[in-house]
Amino acid sequence: GAYLEVWSDMLGSVGVIAGALIIRFTGWDWVDTVIAVAIGLWVLPRTWTLLKESINVLLEATPAHVNPDEIQEAILGVEGAQSIHDLHIWSISNDKVSLTAHVVYDPRTYNIEVLGKIRKLLAEKFDIHHVTIQLEDLPCEQAAEQHTFSPIGKEDENDHQH
Template identity: 35%
Template sequence: MENKLKLSIAIVLNMVIVVLQIIIGLYAHSMALITDAVHNFQDVVSLIIAYIAVLFMAKKPTEKMTFGYLRSEVMAGFINSAFLLGAVFLIIITSVERIFEPVEVESIYLIVMGGIAFVINAFSAWLLGFHHGHDHDHRHEDLNIKAAYLHLLSDAGISLGVVVGGVVIYFYGINWIDPVISILFSLYILKETIPVIKKSYMILMESVPSGIKTEEVKNVILRNPKIVNVHDIHIWALSSKDIYLSAHIVFERKEDLKDFETILTEIESSLKKFGINHITIQPEVKGFRCETVY
């Protein structure tokens, strides 16, 4: 089955969960169901991003969009995460209020809806996980699907927690367990969301990607004895998988320029360990700039 079809099925199934959980959550006065719906909605957006990534992989850069559409995934992730943080804080506030002023929860709806959500999430995760487990081609779209698979797997776990909470309320009548579960789920969502919004923000600000130190990269380039200096070095990412570098390297003698292609190949190879896969180097000679454009 094609990636696009699998993702489409997962998107539709999870959107159905979101709508049902919000409607039934409001009717049953369950903050846990509503929190689960928010988390499921986040994953629907993540699945849509993964779907878009599969579509846009085939698109080549154009005269106007010279970098293609790589950054659209990061922008969507940032906006989605920002709205999600706001929603989670509102849920936590409401849940805290309900701890002190408990509302009777219709536990049977909690159990049934949580069970349905668990089955659908588990099936969606299996659908994407089956592909991942039987395809050893580690292309970019496969990484997207793997991320979507892990999100759905965590959703299945949260939905199972909703069922457990419903069972506790049904047998023991402890209604305050519902907002407590909601707060616990919200804290988990915050834990998962904050790194995403931080990473996407840093990419949008074109900062040096996490795990890469500019000084280390500079030292790797300077290992070549013919290079005496590196300046105007910039390292940034367009997406989580596309890391760019531009720099000026200075040669001791003008005669060294004839070896530029060989040196450039060596630099590209040595920088792969940092994940840098797009490199632009401008050569110069000590004392004056090289007039040749490479």
């Protein structure tokens, strides 16, 4: 926003000075209107972009450049990560993305290592550094709301009721 404001002020000042000189030496009063419209047309698209980005931050929307499915797939590719639920990705500024998730890990693995691998993956591959991961050896109640989960070695009882 500040960057846009400085450029707009500079462009406005240059336009006013140029317009004043043109009017002074040619008498063409209409130049003032043309320069004002040109400045407005230059500023308008940038203002729209800034407004859109600001609304996304305020609404805690997933940034446009982030693909949640790709991130979920990458986390599931980490050794020891069995499933993921309650994944939320949002932006708290133009360049700072935050992520929270619940990751069910294989209890046969060391959970701190799984967490370290996930954090490293998110930082290096997706440039996401503000991360909160809740590791679970069994899925919490939020997982049941999103999908059915069968612990390792146990089949879903519904599969045998046919």
